Amino acid sequence: xxxxxxxxxxxxxxxxxxxxxxxxxxxxxxxxxxxxxxxxxxxxxxxxxxxxxxxxxxxxxxxxxxxxxxxxxxxxxxxxxxxxxxxxxxxxxxxxxxxxxxxxxxxxxxxxxxxxxxxxxxxxxxxxxxxxxxxxxxxxxxxxxxxxxxxxxxxxxxxxxxxxxxxxxxxxxxxxxxxxxxxxxxxxxxxxxxxxxxxxxxxxxxxxxxxxxxxxxxxxxxxxxxxxxxxxxxxxxxxxxxxxxxxxxxxxxxxxxxxxxxxxxxxxxxxxxxxxxxxxxxxxxxxxxxxxxxxxxxxxxxxxxxxxxxxxxxxxxxxxxxxxxxxxxxxxxxxxxxxxxxxxxxxxxxxxxxxx
Numbered sequence: 502x503x504x505x506x507x508x509x510x511x512x513x514x515x516x517x518x519x520x521x522x523x524x525x526x527x528x529x530x531x532x533x534x535x536x537x538x539x540x541x542x543x544x545x546x547x548x549x550x551x552x553x554x555x556x557x558x559x560x561x562x563x564x565x566x567x568x569x570x571x572x573x574x575x576x577x578x579x580x581x582x583x584x585x586x587x588x589x590x591x592x593x594x595x596x597x598x599x600x601x602x603x604x605x606x607x608x609x610x611x612x613x614x615x616x617x618x619x620x621x622x623x624x625x626x627x628x629x630x631x632x633x634x635x636x637x638x639x640x641x642x643x644x645x646x647x648x649x650x651x652x653x654x655x656x657x658x659x660x661x662x663x664x665x666x667x668x669x670x671x672x673x674x675x676x677x678x679x680x681x682x683x684x685x686x687x688x689x690x691x692x693x694x695x696x697x698x699x700x701x702x703x704x705x706x707x708x709x710x711x712x713x714x715x716x717x718x719x720x721x722x723x724x725x726x727x728x729x730x731x732x733x734x735x736x737x738x739x740x741x742x743x744x745x746x747x748x749x750x751x752x753x754x755x756x757x758x759x760x761x762x763x764x765x766x767x768x769x770x771x772x773x774x775x776x777x778x779x780x781x782x783x784x785x786x787x788x789x790x791x792x793x794x795x796x797x798x799x800x801x802x803x804x805x806x807x808x809x810x811x812x813x814x815x816x817x818x819x820x821x822x823x824x825x826x827x828x829x830x831x832x833x834x835x836x837x838x839x840x841x842x843x844x845x846x847x848x849x850x851x852x853x854x855x856x857x
Contacts, residue, residue, distance in 0.1 A: 507545040509555050514544075528555075533562045572607040574656050575599050575647065583650055588733065590709070598643040611656055614648050620662045634668035641665040676795050677805040678702050682788060690782035693765050696750050697775050700762055701799055703747040705806030705824055708799050709733040712770040714761045719743070719751060726751075732825040739825035775799060807831075 508514060513531040516524050526544055528551075530536040538558035539551050578584055579599070584592065605626050606613075613619050623644070630636040641662075648660040683702060687695045701711055710733050718730045726743040743751065754761055764770050764778075776799045783789075783797055790796040803824075810820045821831040 509552070511559075512555065516544075530558055530562055536562055569610050569612070570607065571609055571611050571613075572603050574611045574651050575603055575607075577654075577656075578647055578650055581650070581654075588736075590733075594639070595643050595647075598640055599647060601640070602644055602647075611651060612658075614651075614661055615657050615659050617661050620665075623662050624665070631668075638667045641667070676797060676801045677808065678797065678802055682797065685786040685788060686779070686783055689786045690779075691765060693763060694778050694782050696753075697762055697770075697779055697799070698802070699746055700750050701802035702805045703744050703750075704728060704741050705803045705810075706730070706739075706741070707732070707734060707803065708772040708775050711762055712760075712772060712775055715759045716751075716754075716761070717759070735825060737825050740822045742823065 511531050513529050515527045517527070519525055523542060525540060525542055527537060528539045530538070536558055538554040539546065579596070584595065587595065627637055627640045630640055645660070645662060645665060648657065648662060651657050652660045683698060686698055697711065700706070700714065706714065710730055714728070714730065718728050720727050720729050726748065728741040728743060729738060730741070731738050751761060758767070760769060762770055762775070764774055779799050788797055807820060807824055810823055817828055817831045820826070821828050824831065
C-alpha cells in the first residue's frame with residue numbers, strides 16, 4: 502500500500518507479463534472506464550511526460566458543461582461582444598424582453614427553435630402583448646435577433662422563427678408642428694416646457710439627445726454658433742446651426758447651469774418627463790388628438806426641423822450633417838416630410854428636385 506502512494510491520486514495500475522519475462526504497466530484513472538493514459542515498464546513513473554498525460558486524463562474526465570437550454574444560451578449572449586456593443590438603452594430593453602422570454606422558455610432546449618412548429622408556439626406566447634402593437638413587434642424583434650446570433654455561433658442549426666408578422670404600421674411623416682401649433686402651446690405652458698418645444702423644433706434633435714444638450718456642445722463659428730453632438734441613436738455626429746430662436750434658449754440659460762433643458766425644478770430631464778410634460782400642455786392648449794385628428798408628439802418636431810432646413814435652401818448634404826443622417830436617408834426623409842405643410846409644399850418639392 503505504501504508503494505502505491507507513489508502514484509498520483511486516483512491512478513489505477515495494472516500489469517502484464519511480456520514474452521521475454523519482463524513486465525509492462527498500464528495506468529488509468531480509477532472509476533473511469535477507458536481512461537488509460539500511459540503505459541511503460543516503470544512501476545512508478547515520474548517523468549514529465551507521465552505527469553502531463555495524467556493531468557490531461559483528469560481534465561478529460563471532468564463533467565462537461567453542456568450549453569443547451571434557452572437560459573444557458575441567453576447568458577452566453579448577454580456576455581457576448583454582439584450584446585455589449587449595443588447602446589445602454591438598447592441593452593436594457595433587450596434584457597427586459599429576454600427575461601420575459603426566459604420566464605416562459607428558459608428551461609427548454611435551445612434546439613426547439615430549429616423546428617418549424619416552434620414558430621406557432623412563440624406567436625402564441627407573444628399574444629400576451631397583442632394589445633400593444635409596438636410591444637408585440639419588439640418582442641419578436643429581440644428574440645429573432647437573439648436566435649440569429651445563436652445560429653451564427655453554432656448553438657442551433659437554423660432559426661425557424663424568421664419572418665414574424667408585424668402589427669405596428671404607422672407613418673407619422675404627415676405629422677409636424679406648425680407655427681400655429683407651437684404658438685398655441687407656448688402661450689399657455691410653463692417656461693421649462695416652452696424651452697423643450699422650441700429646442701426640439703429648431704434643432705430636430707430626438708428626446709434622448711435633447712435632454713443631454715449642454716453648453717459643452719455649443720461651438721462658435723465665423724458667422725454664429727452651432728451645436729455639435731453625437732446622436733444617441735446612431736452614434737454619428739450632427740452639426741446643427743443655432744437659429745435665433747435657439748440662440749434665445751441658450752442665452753436665457755443661467756450661466757451656472759450646464760444643461761440647456763431642465764425640468765420644472767431645474768434638475769435633469771428624462772425622455773419620459775420631457776415628452777409627457779409637452780403632451781400635458783399640448784392638451785391644455787386644445788391640441789387634443791380627438792380635436793385635431795392626430796396625436797402631436799415631441800418626436801414629431803424632428804420632421805418640422807428637417808422640412809424647415811430644406812425650405813431655406815440647404816442642400817441634402819447640409820441637411821444630412823444637421824440631422825445626423827446619411828445623404829440617402831436625408832433624401833428619403835425629406836420626400837416624406839415635404840408633403841406635410843400646405844404652405845411649404847411647393848417650395849420644398851422644387852428645392853428637392855433641384856438638389857437631386
